[in-house]
Structure formats: structure tokens, C-alpha cells
Amino acid sequence: MTITGLAEPFLRAQLESLGLAVEYVRAEGDTLYRRGDDGRELPVLDLVGGFGATILGHNHPEILALAQELLSARVPVHAQFSLHPYAETVARRLNEILHRDTGDPGPYTAVFANSGAEAVEAAVKHAELDRGLKAAELLARIDEETDRARRAVRDGAVLSAAARRLADGGDFESLAAALTAANRARAEEPPVLLALTGGFHGKLVGSVQLTHNPVVREPFRALAAPCRFVPAEDPAALAAAIAEEHRTALGLTVSDGTVDLAEHRLPRLCALVLEPVQGEGGVRPLTAGYARELQRICAEADCPIVVDEVQSGMGRTGSFLASSAIGLRGDYYVLAKSLGGGLAKAAVMLVHHRRHRPGFELLHSSTFAKDAFSTLIAARTLDLLEADGGARYRQAAERGERILARLEGIRDDFKDVVADVRGRGLMLGLELRDQGDSTSPALRELSRAGVLGYAAAGYLLHAHALRVFPTASATTTLRIEPSVHITDPQIAQAESGLRALCDLLRTQDGDRLLAR
Numbered sequence: 001m002t003i004t005g006l007a008e009p010f011l012r013a014q015l016e017s018l019g020l021a022v023e024y025v026r027a028e029g030d031t032l033y034r035r036g037d038d039g040r041e042l043p044v045l046d047l048v049g050g051f052g053a054t055i056l057g058h059n060h061p062e063i064l065a066l067a068q069e070l071l072s073a074r075v076p077v078h079a080q081f082s083l084h085p086y087a088e089t090v091a092r093r094l095n096e097i098l099h100r101d102t103g104d105p106g107p108y109t110a111v112f113a114n115s116g117a118e119a120v121e122a123a124v125k126h127a128e129l130d131r132g133l134k135a136a137e138l139l140a141r142i143d144e145e146t147d148r149a150r151r152a153v154r155d156g157a158v159l160s161a162a163a164r165r166l167a168d169g170g171d172f173e174s175l176a177a178a179l180t181a182a183n184r185a186r187a188e189e190p191p192v193l194l195a196l197t198g199g200f201h202g203k204l205v206g207s208v209q210l211t212h213n214p215v216v217r218e219p220f221r222a223l224a225a226p227c228r229f230v231p232a233e234d235p236a237a238l239a240a241a242i243a244e245e246h247r248t249a250l251g252l253t254v255s256d257g258t259v260d261l262a263e264h265r266l267p268r269l270c271a272l273v274l275e276p277v278q279g280e281g282g283v284r285p286l287t288a289g290y291a292r293e294l295q296r297i298c299a300e301a302d303c304p305i306v307v308d309e310v311q312s313g314m315g316r317t318g319s320f321l322a323s324s325a326i327g328l329r330g331d332y333y334v335l336a337k338s339l340g341g342g343l344a345k346a347a348v349m350l351v352h353h354r355r356h357r358p359g360f361e362l363l364h365s366s367t368f369a370k371d372a373f374s375t376l377i378a379a380r381t382l383d384l385l386e387a388d389g390g391a392r393y394r395q396a397a398e399r400g401e402r403i404l405a406r407l408e409g410i411r412d413d414f415k416d417v418v419a420d421v422r423g424r425g426l427m428l429g430l431e432l433r434d435q436g437d438s439t440s441p442a443l444r445e446l447s448r449a450g451v452l453g454y455a456a457a458g459y460l461l462h463a464h465a466l467r468v469f470p471t472a473s474a475t476t477t478l479r480i481e482p483s484v485h486i487t488d489p490q491i492a493q494a495e496s497g498l499r500a501l502c503d504l505l506r507t508q509d510g511d512r513l514l515a516r
């Protein structure tokens with residue numbers, strides 16, 4: 001057996017071939033420092049920001065100071081199965097913010113986790129618990145209806161024609177048995193999970209089923225309930241999918257001495273899971289019009305909505321939630337990434353009291369979730385975001401607009417190279433045109449292999465000290481997600497690097513793209 005000591009040799013080889021195999025040794029604000037060949041630190045402007053986890057920048061001084069204080073004070077990280085006042089503080093703070101931004105007083109119950117995928121799964125698990133309990137409650141109600149009908153038959157009531165057909169010509173007890181068998185079979189059908197094409201919700205066994213990209217999802221599709229994907233921005237497709245999945249359970253009514261069949265909607269829809277701004281799928285904001293329609297369709301079908309704000313939340317798009325800006329209300333919200341202030345691993349799912357099932361926390365828990373260290377850091381992160389009447393949100397919007405204007409300028413000057421520029425606040429994407437037919441063999445091959453965006457990232461790193469990455473499921477879109485503290489000179493540096501990249505693509509200079 002060979003032990004290489006490498007965490008993932010395959011990944012290392014990929015990084016090396018694309019010029020991305022560098023080691024970062026320090027991080028501050030929007031700068032990561034890498035070790036140069038001569039041993040000195042080289043600053044790199046980080047526009048990836050931990051895939052959106054550093055809304056306040058790397059190692060924010062106040063977060064860092066708090067972390068050091070907590071360690072010095074020997075605050076217990078582990079005190080499972082005791083009171084967690086810090087987690088309560090975060091939950092209360094989040095409720096205040098949600099109430100203010102959505103107008104919905106909730107309250108939302110918070111269930112903590114360690115990562116985005118885990119919190120998404122907690123939301124889905126809760127939704128499934130709720131669905132299962134609702135189905136059981138319905139079947140119990142139907143049993144009561146059956147008892148009532150049984151008594152009525154004893155008192156002389158007769159079966160309707162439809163009821164007799166179901167009883168296969170038999171008596172009331174044959175009817176009751178047929179009804180129970182049919183209902184149990186229908187109730188045992190797997191739940192329906194809905195998500196949008198292009199969406200990303202994590203890579204764990206359950207959450208990967210909701211992640212649209214087949215490359216990461218398909219190898220694991222047999223491990224958990226599959227998800228039904230509907231195209232974003234197409235309310236009719238959502239309505240059609242929901243209509244197709246509609247199932248009923250059969251109950252009994254008694255009126256005017258006749259026992260008849262009654263149809264009840266069987267709770268089959270576990271949840272619709274979506275991002276208000278799709279991140280990993282290419283930075284694609286949902287429109288307010290679509291949000292309104294999907295909200296109406298889901299309300300009619302009693303389908304809970306899980307709003308995944310793992311990447312778009314925590315102020316990144318100019319308001320605490322990206323969903324509130326498009327009028328979308330969630331039965332569940334999921335937050336992670338920047339909730340940990342760029343330092344801690346913290347995630348939370350929030351479930352509206354209308355749907356909340358007490359006792360869920362006993363069914364779902366994790367050793368590290370809601371530990372004092374991460375929740376105290378999350379609480380301070382929320383304080384920093386909320387300070388000065390929400391100045392950080394305005395800053396995210398202002399910085400974002402400034403960067404967007406620069407990106408739009410680039411798009412206008414390089415229409416032959418740039419396909420689109422999109423996003424909201426500090427969640428922006430610049431989509432390059434495909435180079436599959438380039439006159440440069442290097443560009444052609446990179447493009448056909450789906451790694452043009454990564455090669456562009458290698459070029460920007462070495463030639464312009466810029467850290468940019470493509471969105472993993474839409475690899476020609478470069479994602480730009482800096483902190484609210486990005487400065488004008490840093491924006492200018494990003495612009496000049498991106499212009500140089502576009503110039504190189506325009507002149508089909510594949511060799512320069514790969515030169516190190």
C-alpha cells in the first residue's frame with residue numbers, strides 16, 4: 001500500500017495543471033497571502049471569499065478578538081444536553097431580523113448544524129417528519145369517519161354505488177378493508193421533493209439529490225429519495241409537476257342515510273427547495289414575479305418552501321435575506337457560510353411555528369452543532385451586520401453596484417467574449433462565451449473539457465494576483481463574491497485583470513492564458 005500523505009492526489013494534479021496549486025499562508029480582509037518562490041508572502045485579492053463565507057472578510061479583527069477571548073476564557077465548547085443560551089441569542093436575533101424583513105412574526109424555531117448541506121438536510125428531514133405526521137393524522141381521521149359510517153350502516157344506512165364498487169359488491173366491512181388497504185398503499189408512496197434546475201444545496205447523501213448537476217448527483221441517486229426538478233422561472237411547469245404528484249386518500253361521509261366516498265388530499269409534497277439567487281449554478285437571481293407565482297402555487301398545494309440562503313443570505317445581496325427582496329417567504333430558511341463570521345463552522349435551519357413539530361431536536365442532532373464557540377461568533381457576526389442601522393447591508397448593495405457597473409462596462413467593451421453579467425449585491429457572475437470553436441487549440445481544448453473558467457482563474461492568479469473561480473456547475477461563469485470591505489483600488493485591480501483576460505480571449509491567445 002502506498003501512503004502519499006496527500007489529502008486528495010487527484011485534486012492536486014488538477015490544480016497543478018490549471019496553475020491553481022498554490023498554498024495560502026495568511027488571510028486578512030479580502031486578501032489571501034501566498035508563499036512566493038523566494039519565500040516571501042505575495043498578496044492575492046480574493047474574490048471567491050470562501051465561496052461566499054466571508055461577507056465581513058477573512059479574519060475580521062472583532063471576530064478574531066472574540067475568538068481569542070473565548071479561548072482564553074475557556075468557554076466550554078462542549079456542553080451537550082444542557083441549556084444553550086448563546087444559541088438562544090442567535091435564534092432570537094434571527095427571528096427579529098426575519099420579522100423585520102418579511103413582516104411575518106413567525107416565530108421560527110432554530111435547529112443548528114455545522115455546514116450548509118447538513119442544515120438543508122435538517123430542513124428536509126423536518127419537512128418529512130411533518131408530512132408523515134400529517135398523513136398519519138389524516139389516516140386516523142379517516143378511521144374515525146369509517147367508524148361513524150359503520151355505526152350509520154348498523155342503523156340502516158346504505159352504501160352508495162361508488163362505495164359498493166370499491167367493496168367489490170360486498171358489505172360494509174369489505175368496503176372498510178378495501179379503503180384501508182388502498183389508503184395505506186397510497187400513504188406509503190415515497191415523498192415528492194421538488195427543486196429547481198441549476199440549483200445547488202450540498203453534497204451529502206440527502207442534499208446531493210437536490211443538487212441539479214448530474215455529474216455530482218447521479219452516482220449517488222440510489223442512496224436516497226430522488227428529487228423532481230422543475231425549470232426556474234416557469235410557474236406553469238411547477239404547477240404541472242405538483243398536479244401530477246397529487247394523490248388522494250379515500251374517506252367516508254354519511255348523508256341522508258347513504259354512505260359515500262370522500263376524497264382527501266394526501267400530503268405527498270415534502271418540500272420545494274430553492275435558492276433565491278442560484279449561486280453554484282451560475283449566479284442566477286430569481287425574479288419577484290416568479291417568486292409571487294411559486295408562493296401562490298405552493299400555498300394552494302400546501303407544499304412547504306425551503307429557502308436556501310446558505311450563500312445569498314447574511315447580507316450578501318444587500319439585505320439580510322435575498323428572498324425578502326423579491327417578496328418570497330419561506331416555511332424554512334437555511335443559513336450557513338457567513339453565519340460563522342468567516343471563522344467558525346456554523347449553520348442553522350429555521351422552521352416556521354406553523355409547521356414546527358416539537359421534539360424534532362431529539363430526532364436530529366449533532367455533537368458540534370450549536371456549540372458555544374460557533375454560536376457566540378455567529379451572534380457577534382449578526383451584531384456587526386446589524387450595527388449602525390444595517391449599514392453593512394447598504395455597503396453590500398453599494399459595493400455590489402459599483403462592481404456590477406465595472407462588469408457591465410467590460411461586457412459592453414467585449415461583447416464577443418463576455419456572454420452575460422448577472423447578480424445582486426456582492427453575489428455577481430461574469431459569464432464568458434464558449435471557446436469551443438476558437439482558432440487557438442489551447443482555448444478550444446480547455447473549453448471543450450469544461451475547464452476554461454479554471455484556466456482563466458489560473459491566469460488571473462499568476463498575472464494579476466486575483467483569486468476568482470468559476471461556479472462549479474456552470475464553469476464559464478466567474479463568480480465574484482468579495483466582502484463588504486472591498487475598496488475602490490481593489491475593484492480597479494479586479495477590473496483591470498478581467499479586462500486583460502477578455503483581451504487575451506479576444507485575440508485568441510491561448511498560450512498567454514496558460515503561461516506561468
Ligand code: F0G
Pocket residue numbers: 051115116117118120200201202203275279280308309310311312336337472
Ligand atoms: N446551499 C447553497 C445555496 C450553497 O451554495 C452551498 C454550498 C450549500 C448549500 C452547501 O453548503 O458546503 O457548507 O455544505 N456552496 C458552495 C459553492 C460549495 O460552490 O457555492 P456546505
